[in-house]
Amino acid sequence: MFLITAANGNQGKLLMPKLAAAGLPVRALVRTEQSGDVLRALPGVEVMVGDMSEPGVLERAMEGVSSVYHIGPVLHPREREIGFAAVDAAKAAGVRHFVFSSVLHAILTDLVQHEIKRDVEEHLLSSDLEYTILQPSNYMSPLKLQPVFREGVFRLSWSLDRLQSMVDLDDVTDVVVEVLTNGERHYGATYELVGRGRYDAHELGRIISQVLGREIPVEEIDGDEYLKAFIGDRDPAAFTHEARVLRAITARYSAHDFVGNPNVLTWLLGREPTSFAQFVEREYRHYQARAAAPAGA
Numbered sequence: 001m002f003l004i005t006a007a008n009g010n011q012g013k014l015l016m017p018k019l020a021a022a023g024l025p026v027r028a029l030v031r032t033e034q035s036g037d038v039l040r041a042l043p044g045v046e047v048m049v050g051d052m053s054e055p056g057v058l059e060r061a062m063e064g065v066s067s068v069y070h071i072g073p074v075l076h077p078r079e080r081e082i083g084f085a086a087v088d089a090a091k092a093a094g095v096r097h098f099v100f101s102s103v104l105h106a107i108l109t110d111l112v113q114h115e116i117k118r119d120v121e122e123h124l125l126s127s128d129l130e131y132t133i134l135q136p137s138n139y140m141s142p143l144k145l146q147p148v149f150r151e152g153v154f155r156l157s158w159s160l161d162r163l164q165s166m167v168d169l170d171d172v173t174d175v176v177v178e179v180l181t182n183g184e185r186h187y188g189a190t191y192e193l194v195g196r197g198r199y200d201a202h203e204l205g206r207i208i209s210q211v212l213g214r215e216i217p218v219e220e221i222d223g224d225e226y227l228k229a230f231i232g233d234r235d236p237a238a239f240t241h242e243a244r245v246l247r248a249i250t251a252r253y254s255a256h257d258f259v260g261n262p263n264v265l266t267w268l269l270g271r272e273p274t275s276f277a278q279f280v281e282r283e284y285r286h287y288q289a290r291a292a293a294p295a296g297a
Contacts, residue, residue: 001064002180003027003095005052005086006071008035010139011101015069015173020044022177029061031073052082062093067180071101072117077241079113083120087127097183098129099176104137104165104192104260111252112245121190132179132186136172136193137165137260140279142286145208148216149287154208155219157226157246158253160201165259167195168274175268194260195273204276211280223250 007016007028019026020042027046028039036047050057052073062068070086072079083100090098106118124131148154172193179186199207205218223246227239236243252258265273 001025001027001046001066003029003061003065003068004071005029005058005061005069006031006073008038009071009074011071011169011173011176012039014169015176016042016045018173018177019180022181024181027061027065029057052086053078058082058085058089059092062089062095065090065093065095067097067099067183068095069099069101069176069180072120075113075242075245080116080119083116084123087120087124087129091127091129096130097132097180097187098124098127099132099134099179100124102133102135104135104194105258106135108252110248112241112248130183130187132183132188133190134172134175134179134193135190137167137195138258139172140166140168140195140274140276142283145280145283145287148208148212149284152214152216153219154201154205154216155221156201157221157223158250159255160218160220162253162255163198163200163257163259164253165194165198165262166276167193167265168279171195171265171269171273175265178268191264191268192260193265193268194262195265195275196262197276198257198259199276207277208280211277211284223247226250 002019002024004012004015004026006012008030016028016039023044025044027048029048029050030036030039031051033049036049039045039047048061052058068090072083076082087098100120102117102121103114106114106121109115121133175193201218205216209216224243227236227243227246262273
């Protein structure tokens with residue numbers, strides 16, 4: 001039995017159908033019944049509803065599990081504590097293989113979420129569990145393309161001139177399937193998952209413009225403006241941790257490039273990683289299909 005935490009999040013939405021299609025026994029840990037209902041439609045998936053930050057949830061989720069893929073809750077103020085608890089629960093339950101969704105260059109302690117994941121990595125290495133650590137670069141995010149498709153502008157919350165390496169989440173989840181299904185081959189490994197290319201915002205804008213067939217300007221926004229888009233109409237005072245994370249990203253990515261190397265990902269996939277142009281083309285097709293679908297379909 002494989003356990004996937006945060007199983008209906010950005011990664012889980014792509015990963016769970018792949019595991020189900022492979023006929024693998026999977027327990028999906030999700031926070032709400034609504035998320036659970038989405039995954040119950042998949043064959044062979046056992047759904048458990050629970051909040052990872054609550055006592056006993058992770059311990060129950062680990063029962064009878066041989067391998068776990070732990071995805072920490074995005075921008076959660078207790079992400080470090082939850083990561084530690086996941087490792088401890090896995091060890092207590094006799095889990096054989098703990099796969100951790102970390103981040104590229106977790107050593108960077110001026111990035112709040114990197115420092116958290118670095119600490120969880122250290123806790124995992126000190127647990128004596130068999131482990132695999134996945135360190136993806138910045139995700140090619142469909143969310144960042146939605147304003148492009150709707151409003152015709154590409155926005156980033158850091159310097160437009162700094163370079164970044166990126167990775168497609170579809171490629172990341174292909175790697176997760178490989179690591180879970182061929183676990184022993186990947187014991188003790190830490191893998192940097194980075195697609196090809198190093199892009200500043202202007203180059204990303206040019207690629208998007210080519211795919212859409214029209215000029216797409218690029219615009220720099222600050223972290224607080226990005227936070228407003230993230231939380232909507234909710235009170236910003238209730239999101240101090242999220243604000244701290246996003247401000248740290250703005251500061252770091254505006255002062256330094258964030259780049260990596262694609263060799264490890266290419267080897268793991270057995271093919272070329274998805275390019276940013278291919279990603280934009282795919283997401284634009286999906287957007288057009290949704291726009292053309294009848295209301296309520």
